[in-house]
Amino acid sequence: MGRSVALAYVLWFFLGSLGIHRMYCGRISSGVTMLALTVIGGITFPIFIGHILIFIVGVWWLIDLFLTAGMAMRGR
Template sequence: MEQSNSLLYDAGKRSITATYVLWFFFGWVGAHRFYAGYKLSGALMLALACFGWYRVIAVEGAGFLALIFLGIWVLIDAALIPSMVRTSNLKTAAGIRSRAR
């Protein structure tokens, strides 16, 4: 039973390296947050990116403030990734423990 729980945890745990790779390439759309289990803030980042780029293209420059805010958020996330992944992995472990009982 313990080995089964360990296998479930290993299958469900998130990797800090994979999160940083997603952050580096797709951080501006919140992909790293979706991966780490933060769906609401990931959706907010995606919406902010879409809004900002739409306004830049359609209104010629009016969306730069949204994109600047998003860029600052993405940079701050670089420091928050280890704690986000750790929290996600703890939630995964707690879910496995509660199902095992």
């Protein structure tokens, strides 16, 4: 049974900054890394480092717009 590309994009849109779409597509380590960056960025947001981490996750999230379909298709 393969992974649904549509579900992968729904997860990307709603939970993308948490890396849930990457975990769904089988990319567990990068999904956990994305989750960790988001959590640490949220905690350290009052100091400047949090802004940088959230920016990195945001750019990564946008890049995943183009990569998610390929990641989901590879799982089939």
